[in-house]
Amino acid sequence: MNKQEKYVLAAKTKVLKAIAHPARLWMVEQLAVGERCVCELVEGLKRDYSTVSRHLLVLKNAGVVADEKRGKQVFYSLKVPCVLNFMHCIEAVIKGT
Amino acid sequence: MNKQEKYVLAAKTKVLKAIAHPARLWMVEQLAVGERCVCELVEGLKRDYSTVSRHLLVLKNAGVVADEKRGKQVFYSLKVPCVLNFMHCIEAVIKGT
DNA sequence: GCAATATTTGTTTATTATACCAAACAACAA
């Protein structure tokens, strides 16, 4: 395993880790339906803004979501819809366990 | 979010976390090519048996890999090939970052 | 200015992950 390979592995791991959290996974699934403002996510998760904001930053840094400010609100959307395919795969894993 | 939903989220998260580690992700990618004995993985990762064995257990508990003892060796294989599709998706994420 | 929305920062606490060593175990060979 050379440096290049290690780097790629680390990058992939970062994306996976970003999604590998109940709150963040929930948000990803919400965003798969359509964009959401932070306020909606705060309400759905029943966590305060700072917490949700941090989680969103993790997803954003991993390149999974995008944000856009419109008026007072910031809307988040799923940047990579293909992550959803994986959810189906994971559901298969769960059923097979 | 009810109990049922929380449970499903936790289950999915477990699978994701299992893969979200450089060593384990590397092994998953190896197993995607074909089954491997622990010895091969030990060699490739340059970690000792106890460490590799633990990582494999995490993957196994998550339902991602299967093991089969044949003679002295234990061979691991990828139980859910669809995880690989996700890797392509993730590669897309990485390039878009 | 004031209220509403969202982010950032600081800090604390809790959790977990990781790695190695040593010991146990299992299968086969001599």
Add this chain to the structure above:
DNA sequence: TTGTTGTTTGGTATAATAAACAAATATTGC
């Protein structure tokens, strides 16, 4: 039986992260 090889488990120390909330800081709309 004994030795050898391959693998797993138990124990443990260290390191790394994660999670939560409070408080401070933008930014916008009225």
